[in-house]
Amino acid sequence: MMPPWLKEAVNASGLPFPETFPRDLALDVSLLLRVRPVPLRGLTSEKVRQWLAQRGRDVEISYRRMHGCMVAWEGKGLVFFDQNDSPDEQRFTVAHEVGHFVLDHLQPRMRALAFFGEGIQDVLDEKRAPTPEETLTSALEDVPIGVQIHLMDRGPSGAIGTGTVARSEQRADRLALEWLAPAKLAREVLRNGPEGQEEQRLGQHFGLPLAVAETYVRILRREDGRPRFSIVSFLGEEAG
Template sequence: MMISLPAWVTEEAAAFWRSVACAPTYPCDLAPIAGRAYPVAIFSLTRLSVERVERWLQQRGIAYCSSCAERPLHGCLIAVRGHGLIFVDRSDPPEEQRYTLAHELAHFLHDYLQPRQCAIRRLGPSILPVLDGERPPTFEERLNAILASCKLGFYLNLLPRTTEDMERISALLRAEREADRLALELLAPARRLLSQVDQQLQKGADPAERRHIARRLLVVTYGLPPAIAQGYATLLFPATTQRSIAHLLGFYD
């Protein structure tokens, strides 16, 4: 049994590679590539944490205060006025940094830039002050946004907050799953991986064998962390029941 591929994942990954105008090589280093076509800047900080990010921003005159308690981070995205700042923990192993960057870039592309471009395209440039958090939307703008299926407001980085708001927690879980999925497609395209597995095994091979080969390829060829590779291999080649990718891979903030 093999899980089907979500169309939006392959489409958005393909759009990324078209935009940066280069073909991926593996292991894939997105750091020097992402800024070619997208307004993102990447910063590596030692011992990354909520407080470390806030202090870094404040030292550069950027007023920012997270609603989260202090805790260590693998990565973090701050997006405002069409631009993204991606922070990665320099203390992590290279393969962990590779995946963290892809995950945060996926948040920028899928959760921030795409909804922003959709709103501007459908509602016009007058909606920019709303998207940038400079003013609240009018009733008419809210109505038009609903009718056009556009999100309004500015992007808040998806760090855990309280457990009281279950709707927000549900949205967080969904966003994390989608960012994981797009990040994996950017770093290790599923169809390419499946083809490589097929070349090494008979098509009727046991799923456990296929997972083993896929995991080895993901670590050796694509440079993914072992835990992430195991989760992705299990996602692509489930045994009998499919488990959530968020459960398999854990959270990357």
């Protein structure tokens, strides 16, 4: 069963159920969300900063190499990804960063607008100062104001879902996987084949990096109530 938060995020995104795989999520978000994917070779935070500065938006980002970066403001976003990565890595990076856009920017804005009405939009876009009530509610509800920036770091293996990963990262991972490899279809792929090759089948069918496919198999087993012990799950991997 899909966790309630995940179902809400999928619905809020407005992205349709995919018809073909591997899915070209970059094309879908360009058409259906106010999000622009931006490929850059050898992605670093400095290259993102320079790209934005050349277009009149100055932001400060501490230097690092990364797989991806999401910059969002006023209900729209830019998703940067490394064009030097493999197609599977690029696909997951874009989905992960769009997941942050929906979970950490779009949905909080939607909640704020639903609670306060259209008048709160100028506050969210930094066009006026918030009232004391708006400030308190923003803090309590974790509603972002101004520009949000998220960086997808390069890990040694690219694996996701470890105990050191924050809950927001885990949710962005899970939402990305639902867009790229919906659980209903992923379970069918896992069933239709020999045991011991589930991760490879999942990765090949949906175009996922192997480390991501391995984690997704564990997530699906846990959601089905059939956990398999691993050091990752012991340390705190979370899907919901």
